[in-house]
Amino acid sequence: MSVVKTITSSQERKRGWSISLAPDLLPVEVPPPFDVPPLSVEVLQKMYHVMLLIRRVEEYLLDAASEGRIGGAMHTAIGMEANAVGAAFATRPDDYVTCTYRGHHHAIARGLDPGQVIAEVLGKASGCARGKGGSMHMVDPEHGLMGTNGVVAAQVPHAAGMALAARMRGEDRIALTFFGDGAIYQGVMHETFNIAAKWKLPVIFYMENNKYSEMTPIWRTSAIEDLYTFPKVYGIESIRINGNDVEIVHAAVSWAAERARSGEGPTFIEAITYRLAGHMAGDLETYRTPEEREHQRQADPLLVLRQKLLDRNVTEEALARIEEAVAQDLARAVEFAETSPWPDIAEAYTDVFHL
Amino acid sequence: MAVKTNLEAVRDTLAELMERDPSILIMGEDVGPRGGVFQATRGLFDRFGPDRVIDTPLAELSIIGVGIGLALHGFRPICEIQFADFIFPAFNQILNEAARYRYRSNGAWSVPMIIRAPYGGGVSGGLYHSQSVEAFFTHIPGLYVLAPSTPYDIVGLLRTAAQAPDPVLFFEHKRLYNLVKGEVPETYYEIPIGEADIKREGSDLTVISYGLTLHEAIKAADQLATEEGIQAEVIDLRTLKPLDMDTIFASVEKTGKVLIVHEDNLTGGWGAEIAARIAEQMFEWLDAPVMRLAGPDVPAVPYAPPLERWFMPLADKIKAKMRELAEY
Ligand SMILES: Cc1ncc(C[n+]2csc(CCOP(=O)(O)OP(=O)(O)O)c2C)c(N)n1
Ligand SMILES: [Mg+2]
Numbered sequence: 001m002s003v004v005k006t007i008t009s010s011q012e013r014k015r016g017w018s019i020s021l022a023p024d025l026l027p028v029e030v031p032p033p034f035d036v037p038p039l040s041v042e043v044l045q046k047m048y049h050v051m052l053l054i055r056r057v058e059e060y061l062l063d064a065a066s067e068g069r070i071g072g073a074m075h076t077a078i079g080m081e082a083n084a085v086g087a088a089f090a091t092r093p094d095d096y097v098t099c100t101y102r103g104h105h106h107a108i109a110r111g112l113d114p115g116q117v118i119a120e121v122l123g124k125a126s127g128c129a130r131g132k133g134g135s136m137h138m139v140d141p142e143h144g145l146m147g148t149n150g151v152v153a154a155q156v157p158h159a160a161g162m163a164l165a166a167r168m169r170g171e172d173r174i175a176l177t178f179f180g181d182g183a184i185y186q187g188v189m190h191e192t193f194n195i196a197a198k199w200k201l202p203v204i205f206y207m208e209n210n211k212y213s214e215m216t217p218i219w220r221t222s223a224i225e226d227l228y229t230f231p232k233v234y235g236i237e238s239i240r241i242n243g244n245d246v247e248i249v250h251a252a253v254s255w256a257a258e259r260a261r262s263g264e265g266p267t268f269i270e271a272i273t274y275r276l277a278g279h280m281a282g283d284l285e286t287y288r289t290p291e292e293r294e295h296q297r298q299a300d301p302l303l304v305l306r307q308k309l310l311d312r313n314v315t316e317e318a319l320a321r322i323e324e325a326v327a328q329d330l331a332r333a334v335e336f337a338e339t340s341p342w343p344d345i346a347e348a349y350t351d352v353f354h355l
Numbered sequence: 356m357a358v359k360t361n362l363e364a365v366r367d368t369l370a371e372l373m374e375r376d377p378s379i380l381i382m383g384e385d386v387g388p389r390g391g392v393f394q395a396t397r398g399l400f401d402r403f404g405p406d407r408v409i410d411t412p413l414a415e416l417s418i419i420g421v422g423i424g425l426a427l428h429g430f431r432p433i434c435e436i437q438f439a440d441f442i443f444p445a446f447n448q449i450l451n452e453a454a455r456y457r458y459r460s461n462g463a464w465s466v467p468m469i470i471r472a473p474y475g476g477g478v479s480g481g482l483y484h485s486q487s488v489e490a491f492f493t494h495i496p497g498l499y500v501l502a503p504s505t506p507y508d509i510v511g512l513l514r515t516a517a518q519a520p521d522p523v524l525f526f527e528h529k530r531l532y533n534l535v536k537g538e539v540p541e542t543y544y545e546i547p548i549g550e551a552d553i554k555r556e557g558s559d560l561t562v563i564s565y566g567l568t569l570h571e572a573i574k575a576a577d578q579l580a581t582e583e584g585i586q587a588e589v590i591d592l593r594t595l596k597p598l599d600m601d602t603i604f605a606s607v608e609k610t611g612k613v614l615i616v617h618e619d620n621l622t623g624g625w626g627a628e629i630a631a632r633i634a635e636q637m638f639e640w641l642d643a644p645v646m647r648l649a650g651p652d653v654p655a656v657p658y659a660p661p662l663e664r665w666f667m668p669l670a671d672k673i674k675a676k677m678r679e680l681a682e683y
Contacts, residue, residue, distance in 0.1 A: 072658065073484060124597050124659070132482075133482060134481040134482075136482070137482060148620055149483075150440070182412075182413040185412035185413050186444065187417075187444070213384070214385050216384070221412040293378050342660070343659050346664045347659075348657050353652055
C-alpha cells in the first residue's frame with residue numbers, strides 16, 4: 001500500500017511504519033484540544049526566514065563534515081525545523097529551554113546568532129561554548145537556552161526543577177524541554193512525569209518523534225507506538241500533533257504555555273516529525289530505504305510552510321527576497337565562524353570551578 | 356595467523372562465543388540489524404536471531420538490570436553500553452547489585468555477565484563521547500575490570516571473561532577500534548584475568564599503561580631508544596582489576612623508576628592506586644619518585660581540536676615525562 005518500509009532482517013516480521021506524516025499515511029488523528037488560528041502572513045514569513053536559515057546552516061555543516069572539517073558526532077535536525085521555530089515563537093525569551101544534542105535548530109530558533117552556532121560546531125573560540133562543547137553543546141543563557149545535552153533524557157528533570165523554581169519565586173516563566181522518541185524509555189523521564197504532574201509544574205514536555213532512536217525504529221523496542229499515551233497515566237495532559245506544520249506547533253505550544261502559566265500544570269506534546277538527513281553526519285542510513293526518505297520529503301516542513309504562504313497570497317518574489325536574505329545571513333555567519341581563531345589552551349581550565 | 360583490528364577481534368570473538376555457548380546473549384542499543392554504532396555486533400543478528408541479539412530500548416539502567424536477572428537464572432548476557440559515557444544511569448545496578456549479589460547471598464548467587472563499553476577520547480567526541488570512566492569502577496570490589504588494547508589480548512580476555520563467574524566490565528578504547536591491527540593465532544588460547552603483559556622490554560625505567568596511551572607509550576619508548584638510548588619497559592595492564600602487582604614489582608626491581616600513564620583524570624585515577632602500592636611495598640627499590648601522566652583534571656575532554664590535543668596524553672608528552680624520569 002505504501003512505499004514506506006522499514007528495512008527488516010530476513011528473520012524479522014515484515015511491517016511498515018504505522019506513524020507517518022506523508023499524506024497517504026497521516027498519523028492517527030488526535031483531535032487537538034486547542035484552536036489553530038491562522039497566524040498572520042508577517043509572522044509566517046518571519047518563521048520561514050528562521051526555518052530556512054536553520055536548514056541552510058545545517059546543510060553547510062553537513063558539507064563541512066563531509067570535507068573532514070568537523071569531527072565527532074554531529075546531529076542535524078533537517079526536516080524537524082518547524083518544531084523549534086513554532087515553539088520558540090510561542091514562548092517568551094525568559095522561558096527556560098533544555099534540549100538534546102540535536103539542538104542547532106533550537107539554538108537558532110531561540111535567537112542564538114548562527115555565526116556562534118557554526119563557530120561552536122567548528123570548535124572556534126567565538127562559539128557559544130567557546131569551542132569546548134561542539135555541536136552537541138549549544139548554550140545561550142540570554143535566550144533561556146540552558147544547554148543542549150549529549151546524554152539522552154538528562155535535560156528533562158532540569159526543566160521540572162526550573163519550573164518549580166520559577167513558581168516558587170512567584171514568576172510566570174515556564175520551562176520547555178525537548179527530547180526524542182528514544183528518550184521516553186529512560187527511567188528519569190517517568191520519574192519527572194510523576195513529579196511534574198503531582199506538583200502541577202509549569203513545564204512543557206515536547207517530544208520530537210522522528211520515528212527512529214538513532215538507527216532503531218520505535219516498534220522494535222516498544223510495545224506502545226502511541227508514545228503520547230505514556231505520560232497520560234501519570235496524569236499529564238498529553239497530545240499528539242503534526243510537528244512539520246509550524247502553525248500547528250505554534251498553536252499547541254501556545255496552548256500548553258498558557259496552561260502552564262495559569263497554574264494548570266504540565267503538558268506533553270508528541271510531535272510527529274521526520275529527520276530527512278542521517279542520525280548524524282556520515283550516517284549510512286542502512287536502516288531505512290531511500291524511498292522512505294524521499295516519500296517523507298513531501299512533508300518537508302519548509303515545503304509545507306512555503307505552500308501555506310503561497311496559498312495566502314504571498315508572492316514568489318516576496319519568498320525569493322526572504323531566501324536571498326537567508327543566503328546573506330548564512331554567508332555572514334560562515335565568514336564569522338571560519339575566520340575566528342581556535343581557543344587558547346587556557347580556555348580548557350576556565351569554568352571548572354568559580355575561583 | 357589472521358591479522359585483525361581491535362574491532363574485528365571483538366566482533367569475531369563475540370560470534371565464536373555465541374556459537375559455543377547457547378547461554379550467551381547480546382543486548383544493547385542498536386546492536387541488532389544495525390550491528391551497533393561501532394559495528395561490533397555486525398552480522399550477529401542475522402546469524403543468531405532476535406532472541407539472542409536483542410535491540411533494547413534506550414535504557415541503560417534496564418539493560419544492566421535485566422541483564423543481571425538473566426545472569427541470575429542461567430544466562431550469560433553480554434550487555435553493550437553504547438558509549439562508556441552513558442553507563443551512569445546503570446551505575447546503581449552495577450555497583451549495588453551486580454557486584455554485591457555474591458557477597459550478600461553467601462555465594463548462593465552470582466552475576467556472570469559482561470558489560471562492554473567503548474571509552475576514551477581522540478575522536479572529537481567532546482564532553483559526552485570521550486570519557487574514560489574506569490576509576491569509578493576499579494573502586495568497586497566484586498567487579499572485574501578489563502581494558503585490553505590489542506586484538507590478541509581482546510580475543511584472549513573476552514574468551515576468559517565469558518567464563519568468569521562474576522561480572523566483568525570490558526572496556527574497549529574506541530579510538531583503537533580501527534587503528535590497531537595485530538595477529539591473532541588460529542589456535543585457541545585464553546588469557547587469564549589479572550595478568551599484565553610486558554609489551555616492550557627495557558631496563559632504564561618502567562611505563563605502566565593501557566588503552567590508547569599504551570600504544571603511545573610504546574611509540575614514545577621506541578623514539579627515546581633510538582634518539583637517546585634510553586630503554587623503557589612498557590607494561591600493558593590489560594586487566595585493571597585485579598592488578599597484576601607481581602609483574603609490576605618485578606619490573607620496578609629491574610628499573611627502579613616508574614611512570615604510570617592513563618587518559619582518565621589524574622586525581623583519584625587508577626594510577627594513584629598503583630603508585631600507592633609501589634610506594635608501600637617497593638620503597639627500597641625506587642630510584643625516583645613514582646610519576647604519573649594522566650588526563651588533566653577538567654570536567655570533560657573539550658571539543659575544539661587544539662583543546663582535545665592538549666588534553667590527550669599522547670607520545671610527545673609521554674616522551675617528555677619519560678625523559679624527566681630517566682634523568683632524575
Ligand atoms: C543515556 C544515553 N544513552 C545512549 C546515548 C547514545 N545515543 C545518542 S542519540 C541516541 C538515540 C536517541 O533517539 P531519540 O531520543 O529518538 O532522539 P533523536 O536522535 O531521534 O533526535 C542514542 C541511543 C546517549 N546519548 N545517551
Ligand atoms: Mg528519534
